[in-house]
Structure formats: structure tokens, C-alpha cells
Amino acid sequence: MSARDPRRDMPLIFELSTPGRLGCALPDPDVPVRPVAERVPAHLLRETPPALPEVSELDVVRHYTRLSHRNFSIDEGMYPLGSCTMKYNPKIHEDLARLPGFCRVHPYTPPEHVQGALRLMWELERLLAEISGMDRVTFHPAAGAHGELVGMLMIRAYFRSRGEARTRVIVPDSAHGTNPATAAMCGYQVVTVRSDARGNLDVGALRDAMDESVAALMLTNPNTLGLFEERILEIAEVVHSRGGQMYLDGANFNAMLGVTRPGDQGFDVMHMNLHKTFSTPHGGGGPGAGAVGVKAHLVPFLPVPTVERRGDGFVLDEDRPQSVGRVRAFYGNFANLVRAYAYIRSLGAAGLRQVAETAVLNANYLAARLREHFDVPYPRRCMHEFVLSGARQKRLYGVATRDMAKRILDYGFHAPTVYFPLIVEEAIMIEPTETESKRTLDEFAEALIAVAREARDTPDVVRTAPHTTPVRRLDEVRAARQPDLRWRPRRDEPVPGAGRDRP
């Protein structure tokens, strides 16, 4: 088997280690040196080095390059993960974010010397306020779920400032798991409300659950079924009539750009996953950026500092006595703000509307191509994503959605989101995004149809998939039952760090 064979066993970087090898060239100190022991008390000094690998620079380059070959990415192919919005990440953004004037700036540089960075944040805040229909936007949260936390903390601070002790938060049964987890982190009791037969939030059930003890409804719109909440104004009316707040989980904002604004739908707070809608790369699961927009009545509670315009310049305002405080150090994932800013500036109003229109067109087109081959739990016009069900294949051929997801990998596509939302049996959730061409959509549809056919004709091929990937189906049960979360040096081999500094 050749060293470049994709199915060859990949050693760990530790297994490449050869004592004495170096991967970097460091200078000698250019200052007078005294023994370390004179600077640091002995009991605070490391006795043995950590067992990091000893490798050459080329070892490192080859190792991580080979690892990169074992990764699927947007740059390689279509990534139809519903609710994750995997669209093209423009290359120019990477160059811009890595300009020294951004990436080499220390966050405590006096504000008068970082006016460009502050202006970018100030302008991006105005752009997003216009796009979302909100009054102000904070950039502190590092991800969407972090944004949920900030949004819900602001709601909590708002009620506290009014002397109201509300204790409950309503979450639909189709919601992202982060919604109930966030509500719990804010000390709220979670009330789940069901969806109706059309896939909307059941307004009757909402009415029954809603009273003066409810702080907020956390709603995703378009929801996780890819459907627009048709009765959104009525929902807002029910919540607001009892003094509650409307929180929008903005994970699905892609479909709304320039078409409708959450601020006009009655939402008081929303988070925007800049890494989804505004196309900053996901990086294998972060960094993200979860900007949060609020209506005017919640502005006093924004995290500190805010960026404010004073005269011709921009300042950081820490003096906000009602602020929820901080959820992290510094000002947010700034490098992603550069990318999101560049994205909005390159598309403009017409371009953003085209994003939404094309995302919705692509999703409806794919849904139309696939609807005969899978069960369709909610046969409505979808927005930018839609949910199918593999229940038929499971029932008739004993092929689970999990199996079909694995089989689609053999066709060169990433799998859709599966088993979410929880309310759809054997759920398959597909989001093509606007950056995929009709040709790619057709290829994906044909692959998925072929998998459905295989489920019927040669079910074993699907059940044992994937067949062409660097590793075959992985034993997740074993991983959980016998957790192996780190490499450990073998006992019979002398390792550099085998002293008392190791656990």
C-alpha cells in the first residue's frame, strides 16, 4: 500500500516522533541570561517536558496535509447540511481578514489608534440592523448558541429592571437543542409546545402555555422544518399580550435576506450566525460569530463595551450600568466580522435578496426532484431547506436514514442533516444554499435517488456503507462505552515526559 493511499492507516503525530528532531528554528536569547532556577521557585518549575512529538518541519507539513486530504469541505463538494448553511466562503475574505492591520492588532491598543477596526464594527452594526429590522447589534458572542445566551440574558435583565420575576421559556418541539439548553443556563424552566399538522407552531397550544410567568418564546423562523411560520403575527400578538418577549433563533436567516425582516415580524431579539448567513468559514466547527440584534427597549442591557460614534471618531463604551456584563474577554470574533462586512459590501441590497431567492429556489427545486422517492412529512412550499423522511425505506427494506446518509458519502457528497428535527421520523434535512448550481443540484438529486433505489434493490450495499471512504463505518458505541480521548505514551517506551509532571 502506497504511503499516499487514502485508505492507508494514518499515524498519529505522536507516532512520528523521533527523539531529538526539531520542527522550528528559535533564536538564542539576545539579553543577559541567568539560570531559570534564580527566576522561578523550584516547586513551580516543570521537572520533565510534556510528551509533545519531536518531528521535523516537513513531518508536520506532510502529516497535516495528509489529514486535510481526509476531510470533506465546501471547497471540495456540496455540503447539504440542513440548518447549517454551508455556502461558498469567498477567498478574498481570507486575504482581507489576514491583513496585518486586522490580524496583528492587540485588543487593548488605545481606541484612537484602532479607528479602522472600530469603524468596521460600527458600520457592520448598522448594516445588520437594517437587514434584520433591529435597532442595535452586539458582536460579543462567539457562536450562535453563545448569541442565544446573550439574547436570553438581556431578556432576563430587562424583566429584572421592571421588577418582574418570570420563570418560564417556551420552546417549540422542533427547536434546536441549544434553545432549551440556553434557557436552562439562564435559570429558566423550559416549556415545550408542539407543532401543528402544517408544521407551524400550534397557536392554540401556545395560547394555553402563555401567561405572565413566561419570559420569552424562542422561535426559529423559517423553522427547522424549513417552513415559514404562517401565523407569525398572531404568535407575536399572543406572546406580547402577556408581556413576553419574542426571541428569534436566526440560524435560518439566509432565506429572509431582503425579503422580510424579523424586526418587522414582532421579534424583540435575534441572533445571526454570521458564519452561516454571511458566509464566514465554519472551520470544522468554529470560529463562528453570533451577533445579536435587539429592539430599542433592550439596548440598555447589551454586553459591554459597545462601539459608539463620538464626533468624527469611534469609542468603546464600558459605562453601561444595566449591561448584562461580558460573556467573553475583548469584543467578539473580530476576524469574522471583517469577513461578514466584506460579504455584505460585495453583494449589496440586490445581491442579498438574490441570495435568499436563489436559496429558496434551489431548495424547492431539489424538493420537487426528490418528493416521489421519499416520504414528505409537510408537503408545503419550503424556504431555503426542507425535510424528507426515510420512514418508507426503514419500514419496507430495513434501511435506516443513517444508512442512506452513509451511502451518499460514496457518491462524493456530504450527507444531509439526519434525525433532526426530532419530530420527524427518520428525518433527512437538506439545505442546498444559493451557491450550488443547477448542475450540482441535479447530480445530488440523482445520487440520492440512486441510494433510494439501492435501498429497495440491494439494501445490504446501503446498510454497510460507506465503502469508498478512508475508514468504514465507525463504532460509535465502543467510542462512548470505552472512551479513548487521548493518546498515551506506551508504558514500555521511554518518553520524554514520564516524570511526576504527568498525571
Next chain:
Amino acid sequence: MPRRQHKYIPATEAEREEMLRAIGVASVDDLFGDIPPAVRLTRPLDLPAPLSDPELWATVRALAEENLHADRVACFLGAGAYDHYIPSVVWHLAGRGEFLTAYTPYQAEIMQGELQAAYEYQTLLCELTGMDVANASMYDGASATAEAAVMARDLTRRDQVVISRAVHPEYRQAVRTYTEPLGIEVREVPWRDGVTDLEAVAVACGERTAAVIIQHPNVFGCLEDGPALAEVAHRRGALLVCAVAEPISLGLLRPPGAWGADIVAGEGQPLGNHLNFGGPYLGMLATRQEFVRRMPGRLVGATVDAEGRRGFVLTLQTREQHIRREKATSNICTNEALLALAAAVYMATLGPQGMRAVAELNLHKAAYAREVVGRVPGYRVAFPAPTFNEFVVRTPLPPEEVNRRLLAHRILGGLPLGRWYPELADGWLLCVTEQRTRSEIDALAAALEGIR
């Protein structure tokens, strides 16, 4: 007006028509029929006109040009964000599109690159901190410290944390923000001579104390007596949480896991990640084996595939929000995977010798700076405690004024501490990494001669 094709949207007019026919609608507007007319936008968004690529480049670059950055000045700022040398390999590798434009590895078979790199990162972090297990990353050092406080509450079923005032103030604020809604009381203990007051910790710790939270090296750059603090915490049945804002120090310092820390919460920015005006940064979290099921965030584990070959998957997900929902250990979902990868490449590139060498460079250069600045009349080193790469100086003029005048010498001075510590209105926190040269340090001292 004819629609102009945007390069990020491949659908042509002809293809749109074809797709609309296949769907069975006349226009794209028909697809938005479920949106109540009352909430539809009837005007274009009020945004600036779209920019071509060269215009975009020029516009954004002009904003970058307005910022003072560490290639233009000698940067003596630290306090949670550190100017370290980043080997070129780090971002050539972490910046590859295959890593950059991937998502959370939900389909393990085609994401072995990401997953193996995360497993290696978890191991590297354990080795650096001396802990048993580490997660695949948190948001940043401050939020990781806050999550550690909540984790300690869950582990001990106690509802108070004791935190040193020598912990970075923004970390303390994050701890307060996270713990307040959960009814966890935060008790701050003072510092003395630049380090946490051990006696005050002993007094503050009681039967309700879930954790003692310290930072090492602390916000003043001073080394804490970690072993003694751990002993005090443990005597009261509390956990010791150690925040590490400068992990480069662990190339040299005895790791927290070896002296009794139960949870290490850290900031991984110094490990190969850019200053980025404060973000994105890398939250690190590591703990003891027995606490792993209470640990927030994603974990990658090794397993085998159907043919018995080694592979990696996301594991122990029953702790996480998509399964546990409101009973999850945290709501963290997307983390900082790419920055963890960069940190892994950084640590692998440096290896044990390199980590030690960089740490020693920081120690020696900062010690030299501490001596020469301390010799400038009017300036004196504030605290006698040993330090790593940061130290506090008392200044004869307000530190803000000193900084203003240093800029004329192309020197970005230290952080004025008065913004956080009124009692240190003349306190100036200087940071000296391996990036600062002797001539820059000498230039700083020479400039200070004229600023007093």
C-alpha cells in the same frame, strides 16, 4: 432592469426559468407565499451599493490601514492577548480550504482529518497542562473559566465560587455573567503583593464553596503559589480551577495538573493564533478523568471501523444539548475547532524542546526588561513575586500619558491598570514576549528616561 449575475450565485436566468417550471410555479415570488404580506419588505434594503472585487479590497484595506498593529510598533501589551511568533507552517496548514471550509464532523468517515487533528489537540493540551482529558475547544479563556465554575457547581453540588481578584477582570466578569442566573454566589478574594492572598482564600472557603478560581501566571504576570492554593481549596472540599491566559508559560512552569488543579481553563490564542483585535481566540478546558462526563463541549474519541482500523468520532454526546436539551452540561455547540487545529500544529512544530525554548525566551527577555525599566528613575517594579513574561511597574506620570509619549518612539506601551484597579492608578502592566528584541527593550528604557 436586467439582473446582473453575481459571482457567488451561479444560477443563470435560463436555469431559474427551468427550475421554476420543474417546481410548477410562475415566479420566485410564488415561493414566498407563506410569508404574510404584512411582513414582506416592499422596498430594497437601505445598504450601500455593491462593490466590485478591487473596490472591496481597497475599501476594507483602507480600514485595516487605520489601525496600529504589531508589525509597525514594538508591542509591550499583553493582559490576555499575546504577540508571539507564529511559524509559517501553522496557517499554511490550518488555513487549507479542506480544514477552513469544513463543518463540525458529523459524518466521521469523511472527516477523519478534522477528527484526528482534534484528538491530537486534546492529547497535546493534556500534556501541556498535566491533565487527563481535554475537550476539543471552548470559545475563549474567559468563557471557559466561566463554564469551569458552572462545572464545579455541578460536580460538588455546592453553590458558591471563590475567585481571586488577581484573575483577569474580564474573566471575572464572564464568570459573574454565567453564574448569576444559576444562583451561584461569587465571592472575590483580595491579592497582596501581586499574588492571591492565601489567608483570605482560607477564610472565604466554606462548606458551600464549589471551587477556588485562580489565574497562573495571574493578571499581574505574577506566579501564584498554586500548590498551596490547591491544598487550601481541597481541605475545604472545593475544587481548584486554574485559568491559564498564557499557555506558553507551561513550556517552563510545572503544569497545573501536577500540583493539584482539578480543572484548567485557558486561553489558547498564544499557541499559533493571531491577535485578531481580540477574536477569534481559543478556549481551552482540561480536567481529571473522573470529571469527564460533567465536562462541557465536544469531545473526540478513538474507536475502530467495521474492518478494525483505527478511526475517530465525536463521542460522549449524551452530555450535549442536541440530546440532553435543557439538561445538557452547557449550550456550547460550535466551538473554535480551527484555532484548536492551529494550536495543535503549533505545539507539534515546536515540540518539547521548542516549547521550553520559547518559554525561556519569554522569561529571560521579560526579566531583562523588568531590570532595565526598574532602573529608570521614577519607575519601579510593583511586586516582588516571581513573574513569567509580564510584570507591573509603577509610573511617575499616569500610565496613559506614558503610553501616549512612547508612541512617538514607535512603542506600544503596557496596559494602564487603573481601568480595573483604582488602587493601581499608577500601575502599568508590561508584557515582553520572544518577539521583543533587546534593542526594543533598551529603546523602551531609554524613552522612559525622558518621560518622568
